[in-house]
Amino acid sequence: MAEKEIVLSGIRPTGNLHLGNYFGAVKNFIKMQHDTNAYFFIADYHSLTTHPTPGDLHGNVKQVLAEYLATGLDPELATIYVQSDLPETAELYLLLNMNAYIGELERTTSFKDKVRKQPENVNAGLLTYPVLMAADILIHKAKKVPVGKDQEQNLEMARKFAKRFNRIYNVEYFDEPIPYNFGEELVKVPGLDGSGKMGKSEGNGLYLIDDEKTIRKKVMKAKTDAGPTEPNSEKPQEIVNLFTLANIVSKPETVKFFNEAYSDCSIRYGDFKKQLAEDIVQFTMPIRERILSISADDAYLSKVVKMGAEKARESAVKTLKEVREIIGFRHF
Numbered sequence: 140m141a142e143k144e145i146v147l148s149g150i151r152p153t154g155n156l157h158l159g160n161y162f163g164a165v166k167n168f169i170k171m172q173h174d175t176n177a178y179f180f181i182a183d184y185h186s187l188t189t190h191p192t193p194g195d196l197h198g199n200v201k202q203v204l205a206e207y208l209a210t211g212l213d214p215e216l217a218t219i220y221v222q223s224d225l226p227e228t229a230e231l232y233l234l235l236n237m238n239a240y241i242g243e244l245e246r247t248t249s250f251k252d253k254v255r256k257q258p259e260n261v262n263a264g265l266l267t268y269p270v271l272m273a274a275d276i277l278i279h280k281a282k283k284v285p286v287g288k289d290q291e292q293n294l295e296m297a298r299k300f301a302k303r304f305n306r307i308y309n310v311e312y313f314d315e316p317i318p319y320n321f322g323e324e325l326v327k328v329p330g331l332d333g334s335g336k337m338g339k340s341e342g343n344g345l346y347l348i349d350d351e352k353t354i355r356k357k358v359m360k361a362k363t364d365a366g367p368t369e370p371n372s373e374k375p376q377e378i379v380n381l382f383t384l385a386n387i388v389s390k391p392e393t394v395k396f397f398n399e400a401y402s403d404c405s406i407r408y409g410d411f412k413k414q415l416a417e418d419i420v421q422f423t424m425p426i427r428e429r430i431l432s433i434s435a436d437d438a439y440l441s442k443v444v445k446m447g448a449e450k451a452r453e454s455a456v457k458t459l460k461e462v463r464e465i466i467g468f469r470h471f
């Protein structure tokens with residue numbers, strides 16, 4: 140049987156998972172773990188580029204890990220590890236840095252963005268962020284990397300570094316990692332404030348860890364207009380957003396009912412929101428329960444990351460050994 144392709148993704152431990160993360164990305168990761176050789180890691184080294192003195196780095200890593208596991212990421216199927224448990228990545232990063240040029244790093248949009256956002260902390264880690272990301276990917280020779288649009292350029296840099304390594308050392312060693320497109324699964328989860336997107340920095344997230352009361356409160360406060368006055372009128376953006384969310388979490392007959400009510404102007408937004416909140420709560424509460432029990436189970440979490448690190452180190456140690464040989468490091 141042909142070996143399964145390695146697919147790898149990482150997430151920085153800088154916040155809780157919200158419905159946008161879940162339906163936009165995590166749900167697909169969970170499907171992928173069945174038919175690919177899936178690697179998921181928590182990018183704690185990377186988080187220091189924006190959060191150099193995190194109050195509780197270990198707690199943040201633990202939280203993200205517990206949330207991923209609670210959504211259904213399965214340590215028996217996928218290799219789940221913490222970036223800093225794989226110091227081989229840091230050595231590959233060092234070696235790749237020798238062939239990464241200041242000019243090209245300064246030109247990346249994410250770097251320019253960060254310079255604008257945190258002018259008081261333009262550190263070298265920020266500049267070389269794409270090099271560390273390339274090391275994450277190349278250390279396992281991962282073929283596919285599922286990323287959102289904001290990460291496309293970083294991935295392009297990883298391809299560039301892979302090609303450059305081959306050219307400089309005159310080998311055909313690294314393949315170029317390609318972005319993995321979720322295709323028709325791609326959804327954008329809207330915010331409840333009428334804005335286009337649910338997000339951490341948008342401050343409009345419905346989090347998987349939110350309790351019932353918080354979810355209901357956030358949904359009841361969702362922006363709406365005065366309501367349709369003419370039959371079959373077009374929906375304004377904030378109402379489209381509510382229906383988009385309902386499409387994701389509610390039963391088709393519920394969506395149909397409120398759609399018809401909108402069309403004949405009988406819709407009562409209060410009822411719609413109540414139903415929407417109920418359906419979100421039905422979806423998130425079991426996950427929240429699992430997050431709470433998993434994050435209280437230190438022994439389990441420790442077992443998961445140990446198992447993941449062991450498995451991840453197999454490919455990492457092999458790659459690093461070969462890279463060292465290619466460059467010319469030899470033992471005396």
Ligand code: AMP
Pocket residue numbers: 159160161162163164165286287288326327328329336337338339
């Ligand atoms: P972030 O929370 O921005 O670090 O994103 C983590 C992952 O979740 C990325 O793959 C994003 O593309 C995805 N994501 C974040 N917000 C949304 C959203 N509102 N709709 C769909 N996907 C999202």
Ligand code: TRP
Pocket residue numbers: 147148149150151182185271272275276284285286290293
């Ligand atoms: N830069 C990614 C983000 O902010 C996180 C990340 C780090 C990553 N290394 C990676 C994603 C390697 C995919 C592959 O979302």
